[in-house]
Amino acid sequence: xxxxxxxxxxxxxxxxxxxxxxxxxxxxxxxxxxxxxxxxxxxxxxxxxxxxxxxxxxxxxxxxxxxxxxxxxxxxxxxxxxxxxxxxxxxxxxxxxxxxxxxxxxxxxxxxxxxxxxxxxxxxxxxxxxxxxxxxxxxxxxxxxxxxxxxxxxxxxxxxxxxxxxxxxxxxxxxxxxxxxxxxxxxxxxxxxxxxxxxxxxxxxxxxxxxxxxxxxxxxxxxxxxxxxxxxxxxxxxxxxxxxxxxxxxxxxxxxxxxxxxxxxxxxxxxxxxxxxxxxxxxxxxxxxxxxxxxxxxxxxxxxxxxxxxxxxxxxxxxxxxxxxxxxxxxxxxxxxxxxxxxxxxxxxxxxxxxxxxxxxxxxxxxxxxxxxxxxxxxxxxxxxxxxxxxxxxxxxxxxxxxxxxxxxxxxxxxxxxxxxxxxxxxxxxxxxxxxxxxxxxxxxxxxxxxxxxxxxxxxxxxxxxxxxxxxxxxxxxxxxxxxxxxxxxxxxxxxxxx
Amino acid sequence: xxxxxxxxxxxxxxxxxxxxxxxxxxxxxxxxxxxxxxxxxxxxxxxxxxxxxxxxxxxxxxxxxxxxxxxxxxxxxxxxxxxxxxxxxxxxxxxxxxxxxxxxxxxxxxxxxxxxxxxxxxxxxxxxxxxxxxxxxxxxxxxxxxxxxxxxxxxxxxxxxxxxxxxxxxxxxxxxxxxxxxxxxxxxxxxxxxxxxxxxxxxxxxxxxxxxxxxxxxxxxxxxxxxxxxxxxxxxxxxxxxxxxxxxxxxxxxxxxxxxxxxxxxxxxxxxxxxxxxxxxxxxx
Numbered sequence: 001x002x003x004x005x006x007x008x009x010x011x012x013x014x015x016x017x018x019x020x021x022x023x024x025x026x027x028x029x030x031x032x033x034x035x036x037x038x039x040x041x042x043x044x045x046x047x048x049x050x051x052x053x054x055x056x057x058x059x060x061x062x063x064x065x066x067x068x069x070x071x072x073x074x075x076x077x078x079x080x081x082x083x084x085x086x087x088x089x090x091x092x093x094x095x096x097x098x099x100x101x102x103x104x105x106x107x108x109x110x111x112x113x114x115x116x117x118x119x120x121x122x123x124x125x126x127x128x129x130x131x132x133x134x135x136x137x138x139x140x141x142x143x144x145x146x147x148x149x150x151x152x153x154x155x156x157x158x159x160x161x162x163x164x165x166x167x168x169x170x171x172x173x174x175x176x177x178x179x180x181x182x183x184x185x186x187x188x189x190x191x192x193x194x195x196x197x198x199x200x201x202x203x204x205x206x207x208x209x210x211x212x213x214x215x216x217x218x219x220x221x222x223x224x225x226x227x228x229x230x231x232x233x234x235x236x237x238x239x240x241x242x243x244x245x246x247x248x249x250x251x252x253x254x255x256x257x258x259x260x261x262x263x264x265x266x267x268x269x270x271x272x273x274x275x276x277x278x279x280x281x282x283x284x285x286x287x288x289x290x291x292x293x294x295x296x297x298x299x300x301x302x303x304x305x306x307x308x309x310x311x312x313x314x315x316x317x318x319x320x321x322x323x324x325x326x327x328x329x330x331x332x333x334x335x336x337x338x339x340x341x342x343x344x345x346x347x348x349x350x351x352x353x354x355x356x357x358x359x360x361x362x363x364x365x366x367x368x369x370x371x372x373x374x375x376x377x378x379x380x381x382x383x384x385x386x387x388x389x390x391x392x393x394x395x396x397x398x399x400x401x402x403x404x405x406x407x408x409x410x411x412x413x414x415x416x417x418x419x420x421x422x423x424x425x426x427x428x429x430x431x432x433x434x435x436x437x438x439x440x441x442x443x444x445x446x447x448x449x450x451x452x453x454x455x456x457x458x459x460x461x462x463x464x465x466x467x468x469x470x471x472x473x474x475x476x477x478x479x480x481x482x483x484x485x486x487x488x489x490x491x492x493x494x495x496x497x498x499x
Numbered sequence: 500x501x502x503x504x505x506x507x508x509x510x511x512x513x514x515x516x517x518x519x520x521x522x523x524x525x526x527x528x529x530x531x532x533x534x535x536x537x538x539x540x541x542x543x544x545x546x547x548x549x550x551x552x553x554x555x556x557x558x559x560x561x562x563x564x565x566x567x568x569x570x571x572x573x574x575x576x577x578x579x580x581x582x583x584x585x586x587x588x589x590x591x592x593x594x595x596x597x598x599x600x601x602x603x604x605x606x607x608x609x610x611x612x613x614x615x616x617x618x619x620x621x622x623x624x625x626x627x628x629x630x631x632x633x634x635x636x637x638x639x640x641x642x643x644x645x646x647x648x649x650x651x652x653x654x655x656x657x658x659x660x661x662x663x664x665x666x667x668x669x670x671x672x673x674x675x676x677x678x679x680x681x682x683x684x685x686x687x688x689x690x691x692x693x694x695x696x697x698x699x700x701x702x703x704x705x706x707x708x709x710x711x712x713x714x715x716x717x718x719x720x721x722x723x724x725x726x727x728x729x730x731x732x733x734x735x736x737x738x739x740x741x742x743x744x745x746x747x748x749x750x751x752x753x754x755x756x757x758x759x760x761x762x763x764x765x766x767x768x769x770x771x772x773x774x775x776x777x778x779x780x781x782x783x784x
Contacts (some may be wrong), residue, residue, distance in 0.1 A: 047562060093627030096544045220754040224614060224621050225599065231620045233562035250538050352620070353761065 109302025138395025549635025581651020
């Protein structure tokens with residue numbers, strides 16, 4: 001019954017919504033998502049129309065089945081991971097590669113549905129905000145470095161570590177860098193950074209416009225042969241791109257080999273979405289059903305290959321803009337998806353002339369946005385800071401999949417470390433020693449107390465356990481043993497009566 | 500002695516049979532055969548994708564193609580026909596070309612085709628489309644001698660006829676022989692390519708050259724009656740076509756070219772007949 005309620009779309013918001021504000025929020029979201037969708041399709045290694053389909057169909061389905069104003073659709077980290085996971089199996093951008101991306105998206109969706117059936121939403125509470133910030137910052141660094149190729153017109157160096165890219169770009173400047181491409185992307189980035197101050201919500205749009213203008217001027221003055229300026233090319237949008245995912249023997253072999261990656265993408269997508277939803281719960285003051293959101297993400301991603309697109313997840317930046325513009329219900333996401341159809345259809349012919357260095361510039365801007373100091377600064381706390389740094393470094397150097405695992409381990413690890421901290425307040429009353437214990441007493445946190453109790457077998461001690469919420473069998477056992485030992489040596493260990 | 504001779508004959512025979520068997524087994528599989536297979540490795544899948552691009556350029560490489568032509572309109576029979584720019588030329592690249600003044604790898608050569616003959620956008624060297632066409636060219640080049648142009652490469656160069664090409668007479672020939680398929684305005688129809696106008700190749704294309712076009716027309720046109728035109732008629736019709744309006748050479752009049760392209764993409768939807776389907780993969784028959 002509960003499951004059925006989560007499966008059926010929930011229109012309880014229908015009675016109370018502000019149509020005007022939701023529409024404005026939706027249309028703003030649609031404007032923002034178009035450059036991002038194209039960029040993320042490039043990251044995933046598929047044709048740009050797939051990114052737009054993701055914004056349209058995955059975005060719509062996620063809002064339709066969900067119950068929050070979260071804006072879904074193409075997501076940086078998910079797109080990067082899809083690309084990285086499929087790259088070893090097929091040539092980037094080839095038909096086989098595209099099929100593999102779609103099959104992998106199907107797997108991601110099915111895994112997310114499984115997580116929903118297993119009531120997995122609770123698990124995502126263990127992702128500490130510090131870990132999520134770390135993952136975001138790591139993805140941001142990654143985004144900036146992978147933009148380097150496109151921004152400078154470098155020949156592809158994708159097999160190299162990110163720091164090697166900087167090295168190569170610096171030392172082979174004259175031979176490798178295309179000045180026309182570099183100029184276009186630098187203008188885009190500078191415009192974006194400047195516009196962000198006065199126009200913090202949709203600065204990327206302005207940057208794209210300015211960058212495209214500069215690109216068009218360069219293209220017009222120097223021509224395609226001399227400038228070698230890469231253009232996006234024709235975006236062939238279909239109104240309803242229905243598609244049946246190919247499942248030949250090749251695809252099954254592929255699926256077998258990418259299960260770990262699929263799990264990592266599913267977990268990362270859900271983690272981001274649920275962090276957003278929990279955040280929204282405080283800002284919109286509505287009760288949001290996390291399980292329902294998990295189902296919405298799962299079904300949207302599982303259906304994505306049937307609309308010829310790839311998996312997505314909730315988007316931090318687009319959601320925050322939508323909420324700022326006054327979105328309170330899932331209607332904003334649905335309006336955004338519909339507006340993308342209109343906008344892409346209108347601007348489609350001009351998108352053909354969008355220079356790729358501008359898209360690289362957008363990647364850098366999105367990357368900079370992900371490494372936000374206002375989220376990192378509150379992490380002064382030692383444990384949080386450590387989780388953040390560990391996550392960031394492992395995402396940067398070990399890759400996203402490993403990074404996610406490290407993030408979970410680090411957040412859980414620090415939580416356990418914190419939980420196993422036991423404070424002993426020792427006071428002396430004549431011969432009698434009184435120890436007030438506060439904290440959980442269990443196998444991992446016993447050491448200090450046991451060491452203290454065993455150091456003086458002849459002492460008389462009263463243990464005050466009134467501030468111990470949890471005491472496991474190992475602790476019980478230890479106390480019993482110390483009591484026996486004390487009695488043998490003439491000492492005494494008493495448990496203070498409660499109250 | 501007789502026995503040895505019989506034995507050696509037998510060995511020769513067996514060897515011959517084995518050789519035949521090997522040739523049959525290792526012969527290049529046809530595209531149809533590749534398409535029928537359940538599992539293709541990356542190279543084979545790429546070859547099939549390349550073949551699809553050559554035969555249905557606007558469908559499979561619509562992202563970069565900019566007019567109504569398909570590769571196979573000039574590289575006839577999917578690049579297998581001699582004297583119609585056959586594509587079994589992998590062995591002669593890289594080579595220096597006067598056209599762009601640099602040494603061209605096969606990738607740059609293919610990208611040039613997109614820019615000029617297809618009047619489109621130059622795809623990046625590492626794009627899936629360029630890689631696929633390169634793989635298909637390799638596939639076709641099996642058995643050719645590396646470094647030597649294959650038989651029937653390019654188009655035949657016609658001998659000197661002693662008379663200048665004459666466009667008005669070419670127009671007469673066009674109306675008599677070509678217009679029935681290519682249209683009175685050269686617009687083409689269905690699988691017949693447009694031969695001038697904004698939907699045809701641009702001023703920088705290889706065929707925008709009277710001598711070369713004449714050779715192509717003489718050797719391959721009109722379809723079914725190839726080599727029926729005289730050399731002079733072929734030259735005349737080539738001169739007539741050369742004078743017609745077509746997209747600008749992207750190397751000249753660049754701002755004009757940009758304006759032309761934006762006009763084209765806004766109002767004419769040049770040649771993009773069919774959108775890319777989601778899964779034009781090897782399994783798609």
